[in-house]
Amino acid sequence: MKIIIAKNAGFCPGVNNAINKVIELSEHSTKKIYTLGQLIHNNDVIKNLEERGIVAVNSISEINDIKTSILVIRAHGIPPELEEKIKESGIEYVDATCPLVKNAHRIIKEYSEKGYTTIILGDKEHAEVIGLKGYAGDNCFVISSVEEAEKLPDIEKANLVSQTTQEEELFERVVNILTPKIKELIISNTICTPTKLRQKETIEFSKIADIVVVIGGKHSANTQRLYQICKDMSKEAVLVENENDITDDLFKDKNTVFITAGASTPAWLISGVEKKIRGIIYKENIFRKFFKFIVASGIFTGFAALGLISVVYKSFKTSPDIKFAISLSLVLMAAHIINRSSEKEANENNFRKTIFLKYNREIRYIAYISIILSILLSLNSGILYTILILLFALPAMVYRKIKKSLKISAIKDIFITLGWVYIICFIPAISLHKLSSPIFYSNILLIFTASLIRNIFIGILQKKNDMIITNEYIYFCLGEKRTFKLLYIILLVLLFISIPYCRYFSIPILFLPVYYFIMIFMMKKGKSPDIILSEFLIELPFFAIILV
Known part of the structure; x- marks a missing residue:
């Protein structure tokens, strides 16, 4: 069976702009955030915003305390007389009306x-x-x-x-x-142009598809209009809000499936529907499910960290202390798992959210057992290293609280990068008495740039999938153009500092920046795979270093 995904499906610029504004407000302001009516006509997105404390009201009269509230005018816009009433009320307001x-x-x-x-x-x-x-x-x-x-x-x-x-x-x-x-x-x-492109593409592929799946809110006007076009043009069309509306019988005796979506439908919802359809058609095997589990949970991040730890040891011309290296990678992995678990309610990636809600207790056990194993293994090297590991583990476990109290822009990307430098570079250098070695400072720069590149890619990946990101991320703070400019600069720095490391590896470590330049090219062309596989590909080069 052939599955065609519409290129112009998903969030339009107006919706994207409105969501970015309310998220930015919720991150920077201590005031309660309200939207005048539902921000967009999509129940899944609205639920996610409500989980972040962003509430929709139908009129200003529903807001009890004007002085401690901010009202956001949604993308649809309002009549001028209503805007005058809002001004007269004295409430702080932000206009997120679509420019078009x-x-x-x-x-x-x-x-x-x-x-x-x-x-x-x-x-x-x-x-x-x-x-x-x-x-x-x-x-x-x-x-x-x-x-x-x-x-x-x-x-x-x-x-x-x-x-x-x-x-x-x-x-x-x-x-x-x-x-x-x-x-x-x-x-x-x-x-608007996005609507024209979406409709043109829909008409083209609806004619050749055996069934068209339209994704979007059932009370969304543009989704209903898109659905009507599909019903008129195709052999069969169904309107679904998310993957839960997909049933096995829909695709019996079908050869071509066309998937499209309204302007209020995020890419992660489209991806969820696509995966559900592929699962029905191709019956996903247990190995693929296991692969998704270890990537989405953060377990694979531990293997990636182990690869970079081996780089540090080889740079000091020393064979890795296997037990100690595993100890370091386990605590870093545990920190990622715990923080992903704490973010599950605000996580739009359907598969990741599903595994954390379904297996939350088991995944947390994996994290806590990993920390205990890390501590036990580190005792073999001395109590000093156990203390150093705990100095990382304890703040990492309460990162969410630290973030709320500090309110620093791009804190997540910075926090993770510094954590990786501390675990992967600093602690091994102490154990080898190499803090005064010139290569130690080179290692700091290498691990810092490699980790920062990883974190920036994760932010870009989430935004490209219409996931709601906040000012924790560099991408949110800088925007797309400046983020890619920064990424190019960091990659050039990584390319330069990688040259001395070529002597330690049979395959030059120069492949790292080259690999990531290719990833940028693929992302900009819109050819990157789904978010789980993309996350795996981002961290894969770090793990691959172990093999060389």
């Missing part, structure tokens, strides 16, 4: 002031259309079909605009009807 919706506001206002009647093609009760009407005043008509366009009275001059997620084919038909009816018709096609 703002442009429609500007166009409507401009022509309304010139005496043009506004004709809006859209859903009368939709939040965006209510906002558009506010800028048109009383001289306005809202239509949602060809039939309603035909029934419009004679109008001297009018400005035709559209809800930004409207069906383009319908807009063109309405234009053809109104052109001979209205003496002076201004055609303002305000359907």
Whole structure:
């Protein structure tokens, strides 16, 4: 069976912008965050925001304490008179209206002031259309079909605009009807480009698919519109909100499946549906499930750390102390598992969230047993090293509390990077009495850059999958362009400092920066695999070093 994933499915820029704004507010402000109406029409995303303390209200009257609250205007926009009421209330507010919706506001206002009647093609009760009407005043008509366009009275001059997620084919038909009816018709096609691309792609692949799976909120207008296009164009179409709506019988006797999604559907939901379908079709074996488990839980990170520990030992021209090296990798692995476990409620990656909710006790046992084993193994080298390991383990276990109290930008990426340097570089150097060696300082720079590259890639990967990231990440703080610029600089530094290490390995360690340059190229081309496999590929070079 062939599975086709729509390239233009998922979050549109307007939705992305709105989510980024509320997350940034929740991270930087001590005030309670409210949104005026649901931020986006997707139940899974709304649930995730609620878990972060971001609550939707229908009016300002529902907010008890104006002075300690912030109100966010959602991507759909609001009428100008409502915005005035918000200003008069004295509440602090942030406007997250989509820039393309703002442009429609500007166009409507401009022509309304010139005496043009506004004709809006859209859903009368939709939040965006209510906002558009506010800028048109009383001289306005809202239509949602060809039939309603035909029934419009004679109008001297009018400005035709559209809800930004409207069906383009319908807009063109309405234009053809109104052109001979209205003496002076201004055609303002305000359907946004992402919607146009999504609809064009949907029409193309719906014609050749045996079944189309549309993912999105069932109360989302653009998802419903997309679903209607698919029903009209394809042999069979189903609308699902998440992978739980997928059943085995849907794909019986089907050869081609096309998966698309509305503008309010995050990539991690699309990925979850795709995995569920692939699991039904190909019956995922136990080895693949085990692979996903060790990567998603953070267990594989311990193996990656072990590879870098071997680099440090080889740089000092010393054979690794196997017990001590395992001790260090176990405590680092445990720290990652514990922190991933504590983040499970706010984790959109469906598979990771599932394993931590289903096997939370077992995974925590693995982490705590790893710490105990690490301590026991370290005692073989001396009590000093046990103390040094505990100095890492204890703050790592309470990282969430440290983060809340410090409120430092990019703290997660910084904290992990420094932790890796401490465990992988600093403690082995103490055990070998190499703190004064020049290669020790070279090791610090190598491990620091390698770990930082890993952490930045993880942040990029999560954002590319529409996962909600906060100011814990460098990517959130710098944005996409500056993050990639920083990544290029760090990779060049890694390339330069890797040269002296070539003498210690049969395969030059120079492959590390080259490998990551290739990964950047693949990411920018949109050709990176699913998030679990991508995480594995990010850490794979560290583990591979053990083999050389």
